[in-house]
Amino acid sequence: MPLPLVEAAALGVALRPMCDADLAFTTALYASTRAQELAPVPWPEEAKQAFLAQQHAAQHAHYQQHYKGMDAAIVERGGTAIGRLYLYDMPGEVRIVDISLMPEARGLGLGGAMLRDVLAxxxxxxxxxxxxxxxxxxxxxxxxxxxxxxxxxxxxxxWEWRAAP
Known part of the structure; x- marks a missing residue:
């Protein structure tokens, strides 16, 4: 389901297809979503980063196996990658496989705008x-x-969202 952005586009958000060259970015993005969770763990920073890279690789492999054909997009704003949005079409349902933004892009209304575009x-x-x-x-x-x-x-x-009858 290539997603037409309307509300998010008005905020300067664009989507582009993910490619293998984006794996370094998505690894860093994944790590940013887990930083708070790992903060109290008494590991050296290198060990945390290695663990997070391994976890990202496992997640990526899981998505590739269980959501073949998903629409994997990199979220950009001003030409800079700031997140990812993975959607999977199923009969009667759209599954948001993943939506995540880098810390500096959170809390600005961008995620909400993208979600409203998905719902529309x-x-x-x-x-x-x-x-x-x-x-x-x-x-x-x-x-x-x-x-x-x-x-x-x-x-x-x-979680599930259903359109009003």
Whole structure:
């Protein structure tokens, strides 16, 4: 589902297809989403970075295996990569496989604008996303009308948004 940006485009956000050359960026992006979680761990910084790189590689392999054909996009603003948005089309459903932004791009309304663009483009289909139970973005998903569909998924909840009838 190539996503037409409207609201996010008005904020200077653009999407481009991800390529292998973006793996260094997505590794750094992944690490930025885990920095707070690893902060209290008494490992040397090099060990933390090696661990995060390994975790990113495992996540990337999982996405490639379980979401073949997903639309993997790099989020850019002003020509600079600031995040990623991975979408997967399924019958009757759009799965947000991943949406994440670098720390300097968080809290500016960009993620919310991209999510509203996803919801607008869903064309009557539901939109789902797995969200970690301690992810602060839960409040954003709730404001957008997502509800927890399945709360028995370990560290994650499966959230769902449905268009109004």
């Amino acid at each position: 483009a869903a064309a009557g289909r539901s939109v789902t996303i797995h969200v970690e139970k301690n992810n602060p973005a839960r409040t954003l998903y709730a404001r957008l009308g997502f509800t927890i569909l399945d709360d028995d998924r370990g560290a994650y909840h499966l």
